[in-house]
Every structure is written in structure tokens, then in C-alpha cells.
Amino acid sequence: MIIVENLHKSFGEDHILKGISTSFEKGKTSLVIGQSGSGKTVFIKCLLGLITPEEGTIDFDGKIYSQLNSNEKRELRQEIGMVFQGSALFDSMTVEGNVMFPLNMFTQQSQSEKEDRVNFVLKRVNLVDAHHKYPAELSGGMQKRVAIARAIVMNPKYLFCDEPNSGLDPKTAILIDNLIQEITKEYDIITVINSHDMNSVMEIGEKIVFLQHGEKAWEGTKEDIFKTDNEAVTSFVYSSELFKKVRQMYLEERT
Amino acid sequence: MVKEVFKKPTKWPIMKSLIFKEIDELIFNSLGIIVFISLFIGGVVTIQTALNLENPLIPVSLIGFATRQSVVLEFAPTFTSIIMAGKVGSYITSSIGTMRVTEQIDALEVMGVNSLNYLVFPKIIAMLLYPFAIAIAMYMGILGGWMAGVWGNFTSSADFIEGLQMDFDPYHVTYSFIKTLVFAFVIATVPSYHGYFMKGGALDVGKASTTSFVWTSVVIIILNFILTQLLLG
Numbered sequence: 001m002i003i004v005e006n007l008h009k010s011f012g013e014d015h016i017l018k019g020i021s022t023s024f025e026k027g028k029t030s031l032v033i034g035q036s037g038s039g040k041t042v043f044i045k046c047l048l049g050l051i052t053p054e055e056g057t058i059d060f061d062g063k064i065y066s067q068l069n070s071n072e073k074r075e076l077r078q079e080i081g082m083v084f085q086g087s088a089l090f091d092s093m094t095v096e097g098n099v100m101f102p103l104n105m106f107t108q109q110s111q112s113e114k115e116d117r118v119n120f121v122l123k124r125v126n127l128v129d130a131h132h133k134y135p136a137e138l139s140g141g142m143q144k145r146v147a148i149a150r151a152i153v154m155n156p157k158y159l160f161c162d163e164p165n166s167g168l169d170p171k172t173a174i175l176i177d178n179l180i181q182e183i184t185k186e187y188d189i190i191t192v193i194n195s196h197d198m199n200s201v202m203e204i205g206e207k208i209v210f211l212q213h214g215e216k217a218w219e220g221t222k223e224d225i226f227k228t229d230n231e232a233v234t235s236f237v238y239s240s241e242l243f244k245k246v247r248q249m250y251l252e253e254r255t
Numbered sequence: 256m257v258k259e260v261f262k263k264p265t266k267w268p269i270m271k272s273l274i275f276k277e278i279d280e281l282i283f284n285s286l287g288i289i290v291f292i293s294l295f296i297g298g299v300v301t302i303q304t305a306l307n308l309e310n311p312l313i314p315v316s317l318i319g320f321a322t323r324q325s326v327v328l329e330f331a332p333t334f335t336s337i338i339m340a341g342k343v344g345s346y347i348t349s350s351i352g353t354m355r356v357t358e359q360i361d362a363l364e365v366m367g368v369n370s371l372n373y374l375v376f377p378k379i380i381a382m383l384l385y386p387f388a389i390a391i392a393m394y395m396g397i398l399g400g401w402m403a404g405v406w407g408n409f410t411s412s413a414d415f416i417e418g419l420q421m422d423f424d425p426y427h428v429t430y431s432f433i434k435t436l437v438f439a440f441v442i443a444t445v446p447s448y449h450g451y452f453m454k455g456g457a458l459d460v461g462k463a464s465t466t467s468f469v470w471t472s473v474v475i476i477i478l479n480f481i482l483t484q485l486l487l488g
Contacts, residue, residue: 082362
């Protein structure tokens with residue numbers, strides 16, 4: 001379990017995170033949602049250790065990040081998989097090279113063991129014929145699959161995704177969302193997704209944390225989101241006509 | 256930054272392949288431009304020296320002497336380093352800067368890789384071969400001078416070679432190589448700093464490359480003055 005308590009972060013005069021507390025459970029896909037500028041990216045970067053918060057604690061299954069020494073932090077990071085918004089694949093490496101990279105860096109496995117593992121994860125993300133292609137030769141959806149494969153190749157305990165389906169068409173976005181959820185269940189990992197895509201919320205949001213102006217304005221499940229009266233959440237979630245109608249239909253069905 | 260570069264080293268087999276890749280990229284891929292520039296600079300130095308020798312009492316062999324001194328002491332180490340600050344420096348800044356913009360550096364950090372060691376250390380080690388490139392620049396500069404002097408009928412081959420051997424002090428070559436090693440470190444680290452710590456998008460990668468070229472050149476010129484004062488003064 002990841003437990004976040006009273007997280008504060010400022011950049012100069014701008015107080016970006018204002019005392020966020022929440023938790024993320026094993027085997028569940030949790031979504032952090034909010035408008036652009038609400039502090040989602042800073043929040044996830046704090047969880048990843050890329051940004052140091054001024055106040056607050058982040059507890060990874062009993063290990064409080066700020067209390068770990070640099071070696072312990074490095075060990076913890078090897079248990080984390082991350083899918084970046086732009087995939088962040090290494091341009092100079094092939095798909096196989098990208099996925100094999102963490103194995104080369106942190107394991108003593110033989111070449112054939114590494115190849116077997118790479119083949120396995122690439123098959124798992126439904127990418128079987130792209131081993132020798134470079135990231136520039138792949139579509140956005142394929143790049144995301146490679147990024148997911150790279151993130152899970154070390155069998156991580158924690159998977160973080162920063163807007164994993166941004167820039168993808170709706171069909172591919174749903175495929176990526178479902179793939180992340182399947183992997184979360186299959187490997188029983190803690191998955192935290194940063195998103196402002198309401199399709200993702202409805203598709204895979206088992207726990208939703210809504211951030212507004214750097215504060216946690218609401219949290220609940222995707223079922224709760226239909227029932228909530230929290231104005232900040234409803235104005236964000238139901239900003240499109242389509243979702244307004246979906247909510248209306250849901251509420252009518254219940255009454 | 257430099258302290259971080261030498262901390263938490265990357266596994267040796269991976270580092271070895273990175274170093275060879277950087278040697279190829281930074282040194283071998285620069286040899287063409289170094290040979291081209293050195294040949295012509297040597298030729299120009301010879302022609303200008305020859306055209307300024309109007310007094311018949313001054314021996315013609317001075318052309319070879321002046322070419323050797325100019326090329327070995329200044330043109331090969333300093334002029335070539337300024338060119339390399341543009342060629343190699345902008346490559347380093349733009350490649351690391353692009354990795355920063357596209358979150359590849361964040362990806363390395365999240366995995367637990369010391370990104371500074373992974374990205375900058377191989378470049379510093381590769382640049383230890385820079386004196387080899389400068390030795391070629393010296394040779395080609397003098398060859399260019401000989402070609403311009405002899406084929407342009409400014410001097411005979413015998414006079415030019417006599418000038419080359421006149422009052423030769425091996426310490427001048429040592430001085431040049433000491434300068435070159437310092438410049439190599441500057442060319443590897445200053446552009447890396449500008450790439451690694453850049454902020455913004457693709458446009459800012461271009462700006463960072465320009466800024467890094469300016470700063471690398473400024474640092475080289477200032478260090479050139481200080482080292483000359485220390486080693487020859």
C-alpha cells in the first residue's frame with residue numbers, strides 16, 4: 001500500500017501541493033484526476049522521488065521515502081515502473097533494447113534469459129513483431145505499449161502512469177487503459193494513473209482522487225462519481241454534454 | 256554536477272559500450288573537419304608569414320619556424336577546440352537536452368540509474384582521446400603549411416623543413432597537450448551541463464545549444480590565457 005500524508009510542495013511563491021493525504025491499494029487502478037495546473041504531475045513526480053516535497057511523507061509498504069538513504073531509494077526505484085506521458089523511450093535503442101534496458105542495468109541474467117523475458121512482456125502487451133524497430137518508427141499506441149512493457153519487465157510492485165492515453169484515438173486509448181488494468185490485476189500491483197480523460201475514469205477508475213488547486217477536493221470510486229454532489233467534481237467530470245447525459249441516465253435508472 | 260558524475264557508477268560492460276560509442280561520435284566523427292580546417296589554417300599561416308617577409312636578411316626558413324610555432328602552440332589546440340565546442344558541444348547539448356525534454360532523463364532516474372554518470376561520464380572518458388585528434392591537427396597544419404609554401408613557391412621544401420626543426424622545444428608540445436586535456440574536459444562538461452539542466456521544449460534545446468557554444472568558447476579562451484601564463488609565463 002502507498003500512503004501519502006500531508007504532502008506540500010511549492011515552487012517559489014507558488015504553493016502547488018497543499019497538504020494532500022491519500023492512499024493507493026494493491027491490485028487496484030487508482031486515478032488522480034484534475035484540471036491542467038491542479039498539481040497532478042507534481043504529485044506523481046513527488047511519489048516517484050523526482051521532486052522532493054517540503055513537507056509530508058510517502059510510505060511504500062512501510063518504507064518512508066524521505067527516510068531512506070540513497071542506496072535504499074535506488075532499490076525502491078527498481079520496484080517502480082513508470083509510463084511517461086510521451087512514452088520516454090530511448091531514441092537510440094530499438095524496442096528490444098528499450099525493454100531490455102532495466103534488465104541490463106540491474107540484473108545478472110544471461111542474454112537468453114533476458115531475451116525470454118523481453119519476448120514475454122512484449123507478447124503480454126500484444127507487440128510481437130516490433131523487436132528491431134526504433135521508437136520513431138512506431139505509432140503512438142505502439143510506443144505506449146513498449147513503455148508499458150519496459151515498466152513491467154522488472155516485475156514492479158508499483159506502476160505509475162502519467163496520462164498514458166494522451167494523444168491516442170479513443171479506441172487505442174481504451175485498449176491501453178484495459179491493458180494497464182489487466183496487468184494490475186494479473187501481477188497484483190499498485191497502479192496510480194494521472195489522467196484528465198473521463199473515459200479512463202469510467203473504464204478503469206477503481207479509486208479516484210480529484211485534485212483542485214493543489215488540494216484533494218474529493219475521492220471515491222467511479223460509482224461514487226455519479227452520485228456525488230461535490231460541485232468541483234461534477235463541473236469537471238460532467239463538463240461535456242455526453243457525460244451530462246450519461247449521468248442523467250444513470251440517476252434515472254437508479255430512481 | 257561533476258561530483259554526481261563520478262558517483263554510483265553504471266555497470267562496467269554497459270559503460271564500456273557507451274564509452275566506445277562516444278569515442279566514435281565525439282572523436283572519430285570529428286577527424287574529417289579537424290583535418291580539413293588544420294590543412295587550410297596551416298596553409299594560410301605559411302602564406303601570410305611568407306608575404307610579410309620583405310627583409311632579405313631574414314632567412315626563408317623562418318616560414319617553417321613560424322608555421323610550426325603557430326600551429327603547435329595555438330592553432331591546433333585552441334582554434335580546433337573552439338571549432339569542437341561548436342561541433343561536439345552542440346551535439347552534446349542537443350542530445351542530452353532532447354532527452355530532458357522528452358523525459359528520457361526522468362525515465363533513467365525513476366529506474367534508479369544515476370543519469371549524470373550514465374550520460375556524462377562516457378563523454379569525459381571519450382574526450383581523453385582528444386589530444387590524439389589534436390596531434391593529427393598539428394601534423395595536418397604543418398603539412399598544409401608545407402604544401403602552401405612549396406607548391407606556392409614561397410619557400411623550398413629544404414628551407415621549410417629546416418625552419419620546422421629550428422630551436423625545437425619539446426616542452427611546447429607538452430604545453431599544447433596539457434591545454435588540450437583541459438579543453439577536452441571543458442568541451443565534455445559545459446555542454447552537458449547546459450543540456451542536462453535545460454528547461455522548456457524543442458525550441459529551448461536550440462537555444463541551450465547556442466548558449467553552451469558561447470560559454471564553452473568563453474571558458475576555453477579564458478583558460479587558454481591562464482594556462483599560457485602558468486605554463487609558459
